[in-house]
Amino acid sequence: MENTFSLTPIDGIYIILLCTLVGISIIKNVPAVLHTPLMSGSNAISGIIIIGGTIQLMQPGIGFNLMTVISAIGVLIGSINVAGGFFVTHRMLKMFKPKKIKNDFNR
Amino acid sequence: MxxxxxxxxxxxxxxxxxxxxxxxxxxxxxxxxxxxxxxxxxxxxxxxxxxxxxxxxxxxxxxxxxxxxxxxxxxxxxxxxxxFQLTKMPELVSLFNGFGGLAAGLIGLVGTLNFSLVSDALSSAILLVSVFLGFLTFSASFIAFLKLGGKFKKYIPHNGTYSVVSLVISVLLIFVLLFYPNINTYMLLVGLLITFSLIHGVFFANGVGGGDMPILISILNGLTGVLTVISGIYFESAIMILSGVFVGATGIILTVQMCGAMNTSILKVFLGPTAKAVSSDEATNYEVLRETSPVKVAADLTLVKKVVIVPGFGLAVAKAQKLCRELKDELNAMDIELKFVIHPVAGRMPGHMNVLLAEAGIEYADILDLDKGNDYLSETDLCLVIGANDVVNTAAENDSDSSIHGMPIVQTYKSKKVVIVKRSLSPGYAGIKNPLFEHATAEMLFVDAKEAIDRILTELKM
Structure with a gap:
């Protein structure tokens, strides 16, 4: 455990502060047209919570009990969130590629 | 490694x-x-x-x-x-958001129930809060999903009271679990916390009026971001904190921007009156209505130079986007300009309508936002409102008693002529009467959006 980079709560607060500023400045520049894809993309990212479930499932000495089952369900549902969110975002963003669509409409 | x-x-x-x-x-x-x-x-x-x-x-x-x-x-x-079809994107986003919330709740629950791992007060507080927020987000997103799909339209009396009570009980439970943990009742109390979080989510989401649904989705999205941040602190994972903050920031910015576009505030969204007092009779009671036909609209179109289409969710439901594109090609071939004016909250989410029009191959340059659109409308000869209602409701500008008063609208009345394509006189999402229909330059076309454009197109091609 000695050689890991663990976080102290203070580090956490600095990360939150800096990321909030960076996040806001990035997202502010996103045009309104892209707000729906942006929302669904960020929704997919929030599924990163499955990392927590992964850590729980990898704890040493963990057997098969109720906890494992709940964690496993959590990871499963979280991964549906992640994958589904990215697929939906991709479907929406694909529509903004103008050239490909034009060909479909050559009546 | x-x-x-x-x-x-x-x-x-x-x-x-x-x-x-x-x-x-x-x-x-x-x-x-x-x-x-x-x-x-x-x-x-x-x-x-x-x-x-x-x-x-x-x-x-x-x-x-x-x-x-x-x-x-x-x-x-x-x-x-x-x-799901692209028209149902907002529902899909809230459904997935609910999944994310549930996953976070379950993961937090495992941490809470693992006594051996919960070492300090901060960790247990974080875990309990993430159980609360996780299950709340789950049930609230699910209700939002149902409401957007029109599957859940129950008005519950004293909704706000239930919402506050379940919130207070949940917070109390968290405090009891934190400061007076008792091994015998621990499981029971955690179970109660989950139950009340779920209940609070239901009332929280149900209290939001139909028109404010996009704001609710955005807030719930932000909530999962907050959840991810606090879980990230517990799991000591920088990447979780970082992505959670991003999601939270997106939620906050989109919420603020949407509130601006709808001229409402977050407080109004949650505390405002949820019951629309207007009865359905009153909302559909119009005195003077001029009706028109696709043939007449087509004839009008041949005489004008500048045309605007104001699309709404009805257009998406009728799947008429592609026909719009055909109409645009046809008019352009006749040397008539056609632009689309999209209200920020047209559809069910900001940018939703843009996605649908882009899907049909309509270019950016032809899609105007509210400000540019309203300028353009004053030089427009004919304006077609297709499947939109609340976003063109002049009551928002003229009637200070209206529930949507103050919301910026597409000023279709500036155009020399307005044709409203609508299947019936049924009110929009806000459930109120639209005085635009009785405006001197307004004409009604009571046909399904798709059929209307199709028939206009047939006429134009003859």
């Missing part, structure tokens, strides 16, 4: 940042999304790498289980996401 893992986390962070930045450019956004996917995969693999090297006696069976779960989840997620 640890070094590789940490480099991976760094790469994932960079990938998320770049991805979000590129997502702001419509033409490259697909690549941005791809970067986000890469970031996610790298983040998960790196976490597993770090975890497997710091913990001895790790169980490889569980690693297999994790990969199995991820693959199954991906397959299910893909199936769900392709099972």
């Amino acid at each position: 640890i070094l590789t893992g940490n480099i991976g986390i760094f790469a994932a962070t960079a990938s998320f940042l770049m991805g979000m930045m590129i997502m702001g450019n419509p033409k490259k956004a697909v690549f941005g999304n791809f970067l986000l996917v890469v970031g996610m995969i790298v983040a998960i693999v790196s976490t597993i790498l770090i975890q497997s090297s710091i913990e001895n006696g790790m169980q490889w069976n569980n690693l297999l289980l994790i990969f199995g779960l991820l693959i199954v989840g991906t397959v299910i997620g893909k199936k769900i996401s392709f099972g």
